[in-house]
Amino acid sequence: MNSLCRMLNSTVGKKFLMAVSGAGLFLFATGHMIGNLQLFLGPEALNRYAHFLQSLGELLWVIRLGLLGLIGLHIGSALSLTLENKAARPVDYSHGQTPFAASLASRTMLGGGVVVALFVVYHLLHFTVRVETVNGTEILFRQLQTPEGHPDVFAMVVAGFQVWYVSLFYVVAVGCLCLHLSHGASAMFQSLGLRSHAWWPVIHKGAMIWSAVLFLGYAAVPGSVLLGYGRGYLESVQQGQTAATAVMTQEAH
Numbered sequence: 001m002n003s004l005c006r007m008l009n010s011t012v013g014k015k016f017l018m019a020v021s022g023a024g025l026f027l028f029a030t031g032h033m034i035g036n037l038q039l040f041l042g043p044e045a046l047n048r049y050a051h052f053l054q055s056l057g058e059l060l061w062v063i064r065l066g067l068l069g070l071i072g073l074h075i076g077s078a079l080s081l082t083l084e085n086k087a088a089r090p091v092d093y094s095h096g097q098t099p100f101a102a103s104l105a106s107r108t109m110l111g112g113g114v115v116v117a118l119f120v121v122y123h124l125l126h127f128t129v130r131v132e133t134v135n136g137t138e139i140l141f142r143q144l145q146t147p148e149g150h151p152d153v154f155a156m157v158v159a160g161f162q163v164w165y166v167s168l169f170y171v172v173a174v175g176c177l178c179l180h181l182s183h184g185a186s187a188m189f190q191s192l193g194l195r196s197h198a199w200w201p202v203i204h205k206g207a208m209i210w211s212a213v214l215f216l217g218y219a220a221v222p223g224s225v226l227l228g229y230g231r232g233y234l235e236s237v238q239q240g241q242t243a244a245t246a247v248m249t250q251e252a253h
């Protein structure tokens with residue numbers, strides 16, 4: 001047990017933890033994008049999918065805690081490795097100049113990671129906790145419900161992305177995430193010792209292509225809402241709510 005802890009606490013061990021947690025988060029990012037694309041199958045399909053996730057009950061909490069653990073491990077090992085690197089090399093070799101061979105993605109791994117972490121906090125307040133003050137609309141997301149009384153996630157997503165600066169923030173954050181993944185996904189193979197000379201170009205290209213697919217998949221949601229997708233549905237939901245409130249007020253008199 002002690003030797004396992006010592007191994008995981010070494011530089012190689014931290015790189016291993018960063019790679020494994022990064023792989024888990026990469027799979028989550030892919031699964032979540034596929035789930036989000038159900039927006040294009042219409043309100044019923046997206047709301048059915050969201051209701052299925054909610055109905056997982058305790059299993060949903062196990063998944064959430066697992067995700068939180070992966071995020072903690074990933075950020076913790078990244079910070080610890082950065083501090084170790086700085087301590088080992090207090091004077092910057094590059095003298096403030098950009099290293100010749102380093103790509104934009106590899107140079108922005110730490111900064112980009114911080115933007116993504118801040119985005120995830122905002123995103124959870126926006127769509128999961130549904131805090132009214134962060135959505136930029138007059139709409140209470142918690143009150144958007146389907147006729148069956150389940151959360152109307154389709155209406156919530158459309159209302160959320162009709163605010164242009166919220167959509168812009170999402171697209172920028174998802175851009176940072178995909179830049180981070182385009183380098184991270186291939187670095188992961190190296191950290192796990194799976195980098196072979198013959199396969200390296202394939203791994204490198206594959207990581208770039210998949211990151212671009214993720215970017216387009218995620219950005220399609222705010223992009224299409226800004227272009228008017230789902231507006232009619234949201235208006236009919238709001239009219240239904242206004243009508244129901246009017247009946248309730250009349251009955252109260």
Ligand code: HEM
Nearest residue numbers: 029032036050064123127128153170174177218219221222
């Ligand atoms: C345009 C991009 C995105 C859209 C439209 C979107 C949509 C959503 C929605 C609607 C929910 C709430 C689901 C529900 O309560 O039923 C959610 C939850 C979540 N999203 Fe996203 N998301 C996007 C990007 C991202 C990204 C880039 C990440 C992280 C890398 C992320 C991480 C999460 C997490 C961790 C949850 C909470 C899951 C839970 O505990 O219930 N999302 N997302």
